[in-house]
Amino acid sequence: MHAGAEVKRAPGIDLSHHLSDLSKARQTSPLKGLQKYLGHPNLINLAGGLPHPDYFPYSRVSADALVPSSFATSRESSLSWLWNLFSGDKSTSLTVPRYPAKDGDINLAQALQYGLARGMPQIQDFIRRFTAEVYQPAYDNWATLINSGNTDGWCRAALTLCNPGEGIFAAEWTYPSAKATVIPLGVRMVPLPMDIQGIRSDKFREILATWDDKSRNMSRPHVLYTIPIGQNPTGGTMSAPRKQEIYNICVEFDIIIVEDDPYYFLQHGQYLPKASRGKSKEIQNDKWYSTLEPSYLAFDVQGRVIRLDSFSKVIAPGCRLGWFTCNPLFAERLERQGETSLQAPCGFSQALVTSLLLNWKDEGYTRWLRGLQAQYISRRDFFVDCLLDTFHFTPVTVADEKSLWDGGVIYQAFREKSGNRSPVLSFVPPTSGMFVWLKVHFETHPLYEFHGQEALETKLWLKLAESGVLFGPGVMFSASEPEDTTAINDGHMRVSFSNEEFDKMKTAVEIFKSTLDHFYDEKR
Amino acid sequence: MHAGAEVKRAPGIDLSHHLSDLSKARQTSPLKGLQKYLGHPNLINLAGGLPHPDYFPYSRVSADALVPSSFATSRESSLSWLWNLFSGDKSTSLTVPRYPAKDGDINLAQALQYGLARGMPQIQDFIRRFTAEVYQPAYDNWATLINSGNTDGWCRAALTLCNPGEGIFAAEWTYPSAKATVIPLGVRMVPLPMDIQGIRSDKFREILATWDDKSRNMSRPHVLYTIPIGQNPTGGTMSAPRKQEIYNICVEFDIIIVEDDPYYFLQHGQYLPKASRGKSKEIQNDKWYSTLEPSYLAFDVQGRVIRLDSFSKVIAPGCRLGWFTCNPLFAERLERQGETSLQAPCGFSQALVTSLLLNWKDEGYTRWLRGLQAQYISRRDFFVDCLLDTFHFTPVTVADEKSLWDGGVIYQAFREKSGNRSPVLSFVPPTSGMFVWLKVHFETHPLYEFHGQEALETKLWLKLAESGVLFGPGVMFSASEPEDTTAINDGHMRVSFSNEEFDKMKTAVEIFKSTLDHFYDEKR
Incomplete structure (x- = not known):
């Protein structure tokens, strides 16, 4: 991750009028409200229904994990057989004991206990730091909140924003489960024309400007669902200028953008036929993020983006871990919703993913993402080569x-x-x-x-x-x-x-x- | 678990009129629908968005776990210091490799991949077998379905059964999060008078028989939420005769029972003051379940019970794993809801909990539950002793x-x-x-x-x-x-x-x- 100079940013604007009735009616989970008293070191807490951690049958959970440089980067991949031969030790060990050896150590007594919907402090820290450094949100008081992956994230975002009878704008070709989530809520998708980059800003603006409640049989939607990178299903990539255009339109028409971005690090660049494929020039680890198309967060001066990040495509789907980045009001409502549905994400997953990230360190995680990017570029190239050959x-x-x-x-x-x-x-x-x-x-x-x-x-x-x-x-x-x-x-x-x-x-x-x-x- | 003679039971009745509008509107998650084609061994599947399992950074996950006899049973507990001294090896090892050595082995390539909302086959099998043998549902075509614990379970049950504006019957003192879950859905709780066993059947019947929509300002609720064992907060235990009475009333007035039962195995029996506490007589492992008060499932000839089981109190809350037992129609709707919210429960958790249960075997899990029961009896006795002494x-x-x-x-x-x-x-x-x-x-x-x-x-x-x-x-x-x-x-x-x-x-x-x-x- 690049350190980057500290930039002074303004706070987001008040967007509370976008909350659904359901979201407004949601209360703090009553027992969780007690947790503000939990700071005192000598407190005897007989308030919660927590089992004693000695009764957890797991005394220790360990994992053998790959090292960050397990896969060659795209710059190295033409020599990948050499890479595989000489890249050295391919394994590292993670251990999560029942009790911490020192303060802050990840441990099962904490991870497998009832926890906050916002997750373990160590993973909260990672998510916050990563978002700041990689996506650089354009306002001051943005918040992050862990969830159980983007399906959970989208379900919670939709419930937080939409009342029955409303619509949601989406690309005319889109992720089917995103639609299946909202249909039973009585929410319809309103398709937007696309081009090679994804949603067309000109057509989007036109639809908004000429919206007629009566002929459309619904009020103008106030939410846009979009997969700007690795658009599902088209595989398109939305450039920064297009994002800026769409963001400006959303400011003009007061639209909330839900950016579902699980494929963010799988940006391939243009396909080049086999014959014209050369060796790319070397790039430093900490400069890599700036080679990627920016997130909508980079344009979000008002706090109207709910970004959905997921570990599913870059660690493993079975982790069921991801996170929201959004304004603090939305984050608080989304957290309340988590308390009465999932409580917290799975503790094994939090412990093992956090241990991995801390073991790899920020530098290592970046290197891992670069290796994955290269793997997907090879796969894209191979598959398109097959099509062209056949x-x-x-x-x-x-x-x-x-x-x-x-x-x-x-x-x-x-x-x-x-x-x-x-x-x-x-x-x-x-x-x-x-x-x-x-x-x-x-x-x-x-x-x-x-x-x-x-x-x-x-x-x-x-x-x-x-x-x-x-x-x-x-x-x-x-x-x-x-x-x-x-x-x-x-x-x-x-x-x-x-x-x-x-x-x-x-x-x-x-x-x-x-x-x-x-x-x-x-x-x- | 006791084997029990095969009993021939009739199927449940049609209860589809209890489904909420939202639940009726829920479709099969479109991409999951493809999975029926996945059986063929040589199929090349390019339909799903699955990462290659080689890209999962975990090569192996292992755990040191306690053995089933780690805690003395209540019958042994007067000698528990001796037990602790001589009970032998206290640890067993679980290992989940990336790829299975043989068919059916639990492995990370499967557990950490996208999976079915109904979970891994191995844990499905365990849940089904356990439910059949321990709770003995009184109808033929009952189904089980994994979920992410009882908070998730209750949230899904409430959404599956209740429309906004409806009410749910509950004990006058009840679990606060259960209420917090339904309030934002526009669903109110209707309190029922209690006695030492929990909900009074006489008062429940009276309220139903004299229900007046107008003075109550809602139609008569068709759902009962109840925690019959370890009633939260009162610590009461509902006996079999009371359950039968309440079940009959629910048949008469067409009520669905949601049995939230995380404390089922923590049944203590009556408190006896220190002086009168003797040594209980020995009991065989496979006879133990019959010493517990039965579940509502044992009376459920019609399929009108949705039972919520959880691993939170008997393994660890951080597992975020539990299951529904209910009629097949409700199970199917609950599964659809899972697909568009959580997808599947966390794979680490499924793998580690299933590995533990298979390692312990059914007999061992029973022994573990008995040990836990004894621990909670000691705790109850100690705490009540403290109160009486003070x-x-x-x-x-x-x-x-x-x-x-x-x-x-x-x-x-x-x-x-x-x-x-x-x-x-x-x-x-x-x-x-x-x-x-x-x-x-x-x-x-x-x-x-x-x-x-x-x-x-x-x-x-x-x-x-x-x-x-x-x-x-x-x-x-x-x-x-x-x-x-x-x-x-x-x-x-x-x-x-x-x-x-x-x-x-x-x-x-x-x-x-x-x-x-x-x-x-x-x-x-």
Whole structure:
């Protein structure tokens, strides 16, 4: 992390009118209110229902963990086989005893006991320091608060901000679980047109400025849900200027931004075909964060961003740990909600993740993130290479404001049949995250008029599944209501390059090619 | 656990009309829906956003754990110093590797990955088996579902059953966080009169039969929240006959019972004064469960009980693990809710708790629970002994249907002043759980007419806190609305004997005695 000069910033503004009725009605969990008396060293506390820590059956929890430099950075990765050979000791040991040897030591008596919804002090400190140094929020009194990952974070943010009957703005293609969370709350998503970077600021502004409650059948939403880095499903990356534009619009129209950013450190940069891929120049560890696109927090002079950070993609999903960064009022309400749902995140996880971060130190965690970034770049490159090797793509520049890929260069595969040349498949290589968003041109399928787009998409997906390959069905990622006939209705598949072995990814692309060929040969 | 003969039971009845609007509107988390295709062994899965398990920094997690016989059982506890000396090896080792050595082994690649909301198969199996053998639900198609502890469990149950504006029946003294969870949902608690066993069936029936929507300003509640064992705060234990009565009433009036039962295994039996305490007779491990009061599940022929079990009091609160037992329809809705809030419980916790249970085996876990039961009996006995040694109590039999202690023997301490003898403090020794519920007779305080009960309670609580002792303020545990002037208004303190060292508990009782003496000496 870079130290950075101390910058004097103003506090955020009052945004309390954004709280939902439910959030306003939430009280402090009554027994937790006692905890302000707990500071006295000789206090005899018979108030809480805490088991004695001698009754915890775990006397010690330990872990063997990788060292921060376990994976080569992207700058080193062309020599990664050498790296793997000579990078030395690959393991470090973590131990959490039942009782601390000295004050401040992580211990099970604390971690496995009832705790505050805000988590153990050691992980609070790390989160606060990391956020300050890496994201540099643009106002003074921002707060951080631990949660159980971004699904929990989004669920709590939505409940804190939205009343039933309200809407939430979201990219027209978005994370399905984010939608599934809000639907039963009686909250609808209002899709926003996208381009290569994600949400279009021009269209967003237009929708806001011309919003008509009556024809829309709801009041103008006051919340924007966005995944600006590694956009799920498109793999897009939103640049700083676009973020600044959208932030300004949100100030003008008084919108709260929920920045769901689990893929932040998986920024790949532009895809370069194999032939033109060179060795990047060396970069110092403490300069690395400044090579990444900034968070919305960097523009947030008013405190209208709720940022969701997660350890799921950079440590492990099973940790179920993440955190909010937001204004102190929202943080307090979100904490109250945590007290009566989860209480605190799991103690094993807090203890083992904090031990790891303290063992690695800030410098080490940065190095770990760089190694992970490089792994995902290799995976992105490999998967896109497979696509290019298997299909015959033509790069096409797109300048069409109705296209998801406006402003980008797409790779497009055509099909020649009876002298006609029609597009079958196209995509833009992702620049961050875990996914390639493939567009299948169902409108050129011989049975398109007969079946329609949606039935064809399902059919292709099932054919692929039967051939042993599972892709994410595109229709799942639509932010639109199923009954909205004006919604974009392109056929897509989301393909993840994050998890499978390389040879299997290659096989999957080959199976996809032959399945697609057969699929387009279909006759009525 | 006892094997028990296979009993043929009928399925539960249709109770779908109890689902809340929110619960009915909840969809399957879209991406999780794909998981039905995941069975095929050679499937290449590029659908999910899963990191590769090689990127998890933990290569192995291990723990030193106590053995099941670490604490003497209540039958052995009179010889517990001998037990501690000779009970042999006190430690066992648990290891969770990154990858399984053989199928079914608990491993980090699975535990730390995204998982199903229903948890790892190994812990699902344990929970199911344990529930069948220990609680013996009285219908055929009951289901179990893991959750993140009873706070999560209750929050999900309330959201699954209640619409805003509805009420929930609860004991007049109840767990404050249970109330704090439902208040912001626009759901009120409707207090039910109690006696020594907990909720009175006669009064419950009367309230239901004479319910008037208009004067009550709400429709008749269809949910009962209850803590039948180790009632929080009173420490009462509900017998089987009372449970059967209440269950029958719930059938008659179509009420769903949420049985919040974290203290189930901490059943103490009646308190016996030191002099009359003898050695209990030996009991076999597999006969132990039948010495405990049964769960509501044992009477649940229709599937109208949602039972909440927790590992918090018997393993450790920081595990954040518990489970539902209920009918399959409710279980499915509760699972859907989990998918969009917590996803799955923490993987470290699932792995370490499951490893422990498999290491101990069923027999060992039973033995562990018996040891814990004995520890809490010793603590209860010690704390009540302290009270009896410090105050001068007179046992008084109560037969007053307005008394919380109707049907019991209370210990009552009096104060002599100017020839008058008036009660100051009274209590009934708890028969399960972690708490003593002390009644302070504020109505006999010299300044009662001047200050009133509530101000005096606060004053005493603060005096105690300033003297270094923290009790739970009684007013917190009232299920009534603060504005309800008809509500019971007795002064209480909840005192926990579960956590502090024995000498500190003794000191606390002495400080309480002198604080109370000074408090009653106060003059206007």
